[in-house]
Amino acid sequence: MSSSGTAPAYRRLTVDQRRTQLIAAALGLFAHRPPEDVSLDDVAATAGVSRPLVYRYFPGGKQQLYEAGLRRAADELEQCFAQAQTGPLTQRLAAALDRYLAFVDEHDAGFMALLQGGSVVQTSRTHAIVDKVRRAAAGQILFHLGFAAEGTPGDRPGLRLRMTVRNWITVVEGTSLIWLDEDKQPPLGELRDWLVDHFLALLLATAAGDAETAGIVRHALAIEDREGPVGDLARRVLPVVADAGHLI
């Protein structure tokens, strides 16, 4: 597309709109190609503008555009975690996971490039953006487990529980990467159920040695449904351990 053909559009957009448009174009490209395979010319062509115009908005070039896109994607990702505080905990977790996994599915190549490391565009700034998303995810989970949101007065979770929640988030990230690497197998619904199972398993293993976590688990189990993920997992685990009576 020639820049003269799109010149009128230059005047129709405000600075903010143009910025947003360029970031959206970049995000679309970074989503499906590793950063090293995306050029500023690609971004300009996708947005239907000239390369100098892209530079006018992002004098730092591709790196600056990548970070702006990453910040936008991080905001979008954090929105995935917002969930009403009603219903069984596993139901809330499954709903948030569905949104997160849809995001991973949509931004596949970009998600992999960012988290697998070794990318040329990774800096301490991009790591800080990703870490902020992880902290937001952990904060949301702890909030649903009954703790005060960060920056507000109230109870703080202990080390074991915090480690468990952060570990599960790591599991979700790692599983997402393997899932992308394995041609998106198993199907998303199965993956989500399996991740919920792993959350329950880790939480229960921690509850076994941590009074605080045990109290939270007891409270959470009381409001779970018989047909929900906890009952389902229990009924599937029992046959596996049926012959291990010698251990108890």
Next chain:
Amino acid sequence: MSSSGTAPAYRRLTVDQRRTQLIAAALGLFAHRPPEDVSLDDVAATAGVSRPLVYRYFPGGKQQLYEAGLRRAADELEQCFAQAQTGPLTQRLAAALDRYLAFVDEHDAGFMALLQGGSVVQTSRTHAIVDKVRRAAAGQILFHLGFAAEGTPGDRPGLRLRMTVRNWITVVEGTSLIWLDEDKQPPLGELRDWLVDHFLALLLATAAGDAETAGIVRHALAIEDREGPVGDLARRVLPVVADAGHLI
């Protein structure tokens, strides 16, 4: 230390010995300081040689020395995973974990800098070295679960089981980082037991929906001891779920 004072040493070491000495000096420094805070002068001073001598062996400077040190550390780490195929699985896992956690304890700052990302010295090569260690760890665990070692004929594990093992390795890494971040709390023995519990929990959650993993778990449980980690975990979990009879 002046280079003239140590000049005689130049002639006493072979090329290989000198290389090994410089890598050891670098590893010692990288273990307790992030790479950006280690200079080639520091390495030269620690090894008692001149800066030009360090450059003669490592013309790529700090980056090359860092990668050589990382490769050496990775080899050392892979040795941690070697474990005799006798006794209950949890006992073997605990023994390997003890060695791994001792390594993390010893190389604390270097371990964090490497895995936390955003470091200036991280490249696709350093990522490949770390990934090789992860694959070696996963390979060892799958070997103890009854699968053929990589590169040899025999059964290959299915996707769910592979994902579970890789996830647990991710949990171990993440937990190690948090542990370093939390001034090495809880004590190493507790941390090891907790990681074994998390391995059992993840494996059991996967076994609940995967016939292959279920078969392996049944086989593994049969050779566990009543006083071992599985029985202990079961006895600690039961009181937590005692009031959740409505779910089964």
